[in-house]
Amino acid sequence: MTTYKNYLKQYLDYVKNNPFTGAPDELYDPANYILQLGGKRVRPLLVLLGYGLTNTDVTKALPLANAVEVFHNFTLMHDDIMDNADVRRGEPTVHVKWNPNIAILSGDLMLVKAYQMLNNLQTDLETKTQITDGFGKMAEEVCVGQQFDMNFETQETVNESDYLAMIEGKTSVLLAFSLEAGGQLGGANKTVTDALYQYGLNIGLAFQVMDDYLDTFGDQASFGKRIGGDILENKKTLLWIEARKRAQPDQLKSLDEWYGKTIDSQEKIDAVTLLFRTLEVDKYAEQMMHQFSTKASNYLDIIRQQYNTELIESLASDLMTRSK
Amino acid sequence: MTTYKNYLKQYLDYVKNNPFTGAPDELYDPANYILQLGGKRVRPLLVLLGYGLTNTDVTKALPLANAVEVFHNFTLMHDDIMDNADVRRGEPTVHVKWNPNIAILSGDLMLVKAYQMLNNLQTDLETKTQITDGFGKMAEEVCVGQQFDMNFETQETVNESDYLAMIEGKTSVLLAFSLEAGGQLGGANKTVTDALYQYGLNIGLAFQVMDDYLDTFGDQASFGKRIGGDILENKKTLLWIEARKRAQPDQLKSLDEWYGKTIDSQEKIDAVTLLFRTLEVDKYAEQMMHQFSTKASNYLDIIRQQYNTELIESLASDLMTRSK
Numbered sequence: 001m002t003t004y005k006n007y008l009k010q011y012l013d014y015v016k017n018n019p020f021t022g023a024p025d026e027l028y029d030p031a032n033y034i035l036q037l038g039g040k041r042v043r044p045l046l047v048l049l050g051y052g053l054t055n056t057d058v059t060k061a062l063p064l065a066n067a068v069e070v071f072h073n074f075t076l077m078h079d080d081i082m083d084n085a086d087v088r089r090g091e092p093t094v095h096v097k098w099n100p101n102i103a104i105l106s107g108d109l110m111l112v113k114a115y116q117m118l119n120n121l122q123t124d125l126e127t128k129t130q131i132t133d134g135f136g137k138m139a140e141e142v143c144v145g146q147q148f149d150m151n152f153e154t155q156e157t158v159n160e161s162d163y164l165a166m167i168e169g170k171t172s173v174l175l176a177f178s179l180e181a182g183g184q185l186g187g188a189n190k191t192v193t194d195a196l197y198q199y200g201l202n203i204g205l206a207f208q209v210m211d212d213y214l215d216t217f218g219d220q221a222s223f224g225k226r227i228g229g230d231i232l233e234n235k236k237t238l239l240w241i242e243a244r245k246r247a248q249p250d251q252l253k254s255l256d257e258w259y260g261k262t263i264d265s266q267e268k269i270d271a272v273t274l275l276f277r278t279l280e281v282d283k284y285a286e287q288m289m290h291q292f293s294t295k296a297s298n299y300l301d302i303i304r305q306q307y308n309t310e311l312i313e314s315l316a317s318d319l320m321t322r323s324k
Numbered sequence: 325m326t327t328y329k330n331y332l333k334q335y336l337d338y339v340k341n342n343p344f345t346g347a348p349d350e351l352y353d354p355a356n357y358i359l360q361l362g363g364k365r366v367r368p369l370l371v372l373l374g375y376g377l378t379n380t381d382v383t384k385a386l387p388l389a390n391a392v393e394v395f396h397n398f399t400l401m402h403d404d405i406m407d408n409a410d411v412r413r414g415e416p417t418v419h420v421k422w423n424p425n426i427a428i429l430s431g432d433l434m435l436v437k438a439y440q441m442l443n444n445l446q447t448d449l450e451t452k453t454q455i456t457d458g459f460g461k462m463a464e465e466v467c468v469g470q471q472f473d474m475n476f477e478t479q480e481t482v483n484e485s486d487y488l489a490m491i492e493g494k495t496s497v498l499l500a501f502s503l504e505a506g507g508q509l510g511g512a513n514k515t516v517t518d519a520l521y522q523y524g525l526n527i528g529l530a531f532q533v534m535d536d537y538l539d540t541f542g543d544q545a546s547f548g549k550r551i552g553g554d555i556l557e558n559k560k561t562l563l564w565i566e567a568r569k570r571a572q573p574d575q576l577k578s579l580d581e582w583y584g585k586t587i588d589s590q591e592k593i594d595a596v597t598l599l600f601r602t603l604e605v606d607k608y609a610e611q612m613m614h615q616f617s618t619k620a621s622n623y624l625d626i627i628r629q630q631y632n633t634e635l636i637e638s639l640a641s642d643l644m645t646r647s648k
Contacts, residue, residue: 022464022468023468024468024471024472024475026471026474026475027467027468027471078428078429078432081425081428082425082428082429101405101406101474102471102474104402104405104406104428105402105406105467105470105471105474107432108402108431108432108435108467109464109467111432111435111436112435112460112463112464112467113464115439115456115460116460116461116464119453119456119457119460120457125449125450125452125453126449128449128453129443129449129452132439132443132456133443136436136439136440136443137440139436140346140433140436140437140440143351143429143432143433143436144346144347144348144351146429147348147350147351147426147429148348150350150425150426150429151348151350
């Protein structure tokens with residue numbers, strides 16, 4: 001039986017056999033380095049899953065899958081500079097291992113390379129233009145999401161719609177595009193490719209809200225990161241936004257006081273978590289996850305009317321379980 | 325009579341009427357800011373001149389002209405961060421007026437926007453794919469040129485072929501692409517579009533060598549910048565590369581000593597200039613300019629067999645005169 005893990009193997013072989021080549025090394029090496037750091041490869045898998053709806057052999061979709069992963073890693077390379085992040089997947093980030101200028105330029109090259117891959121797709125020109133159009137819109141939204149995220153750091157308040165626009169841009173639109181473009185390349189009709197896009201978008205939003213939720217209310221053993229990390233970093237999450245909306249004056253004062261402190265203290269985590277529970281923002285986040293998941297399910301139903309969606313569901317379910 | 329100045333006016337009107345729009349402002353404003361700083365607009369003019377060979381009305385080529393100028397300004401925005409440049413055209417650079425993170429992200433957006441413009445070109449899909457293909461190759465070479473340039477700063481020696489690859493990438497390939505793509509969009513045949521590319525490439529190389537030459541041997545009144553600026557900055561120019569090749573041991577020792585000092589001294593300028601003259605690297609640069617100009621002329625002859633090249637020649641001649 002084909003599982004999405006077969007796709008993963010095919011993709012990993014493809015990446016291994018198709019490194020970037022060129023001189024000078026300082027330009028090409030960082031691109032190969034970040035691509036080989038690993039990760040779950042969710043986005044190229046989504047491309048192959050979208051394509052696999054209509055095709056048993058996904059070989060033809062590998063370059064598109066790679067374009068998406070190269071684009072994703074371009075954003076990681078530049079985001080790491082902007083976020084001043086020293087480590088990615090246990091290894092030094094490009095701007096640390098080399099320097100920030102090299103990380104800027106090598107990232108630029110990766111964006112150019114992703115577009116070259118799109119332009120070299122072996123398909124009819126209409127489909128190529130359509131995929132490139134979706135890619136451009138997606139890439140712009142990713143920039144928008146990152147700028148919102150940077151703005152939030154210095155803003156005193158954040159409203160929910162800006163927050164949702166941020167997580168949509170930073171995470172969801174690329175998942176959505178990956179599925180949609182895979183479907184388009186595979187020849188699925190517009191009803192299906194639109195549903196693939198919306199499924200990816202809503203699954204992405206559900207994941208992101210879950211990520212906020214688990215960071216505070218998750219189980220330490222299975223979460224991986226320290227529970228309460230967002231609170232310690234004074235991160236403007238959905239929980240924080242909703243809590244400030246619901247808080248009475250004294251609760252708001254207390255929350256703002258805790259978020260005004262930059263300390264590594266379990267007392268801070270406990271106090272803010274208790275406040276969140278009192279204001280029932282945990283339930284609010286659960287409802288919101290449920291809403292996004294339901295929407296995603298409805299779009300999956302549309303696809304299921306024409307195609308077998310088992311592989312897509314199995315990836316989504318594994319991701320949900322792994323993150324919990 | 326149509327002159328290229330009519331094209332310039334059309335392009336400037338187009339830019340004015342088609343600013344980037346979107347939220348958040350921090351993402352879109354820097355892109356509009358750098359585009360409105362001015363400049364000679366050589367690259368969009370070259371697109372229109374290439375297109376104008378076969379068309380009396382260049383309106384249809386304005387989006388392509390703009391894509392090229394947007395791409396050029398993306399490279400300027402990122403280069404200014406890498407070069408730590410505070411001022412561009414008398415105004416603060418984006419990373420100074422806003423901050424480096426905004427300059428990275430807004431530059432990324434401009435590269436995405438340039439590609440969006442290409443994908444929205446109103447032309448047949450074959451031509452669009454062809455132009456996008458050339459654009460991708462050009463963009464990669466620009467990254468290569470910038471990386472070579474950064475590498476040179478810390479290299480003890482630079483060989484001439486790397487130097488030429490650097491100036492080709494940093495300047496010439498975009499001029500070459502602009503003319504070629506304009507011709508392709510206008511429907512010129514491959515003999516002509518290839519000749520347009522080669523003409524642009526060689527004119528660009530001639531300009532760049534002239535720039536090196538004039539920085540040391542130019543006339544202060546007309547050059548604009550301080551004569552000897554490259555020497556003061558210990559820049560690894562063609563003059564310096566050739567001088568080190570020709571120098572006797574004592575001359576090499578003297579040159580390297582001067583280039584080991586970071587001082588603002590007329591004595592340094594005079595000493596190095598005299599050494600350059602003694603080694604006749606001024607004549608070498610003149611020969612090289614002549615070679616590139618002759619090559620450019622030969623390619624222009626090919627175009628002239630089919631089309632009127634007066635406007636192209638008049639722009640090139642004005643640029644040569646203005647720079648002297």
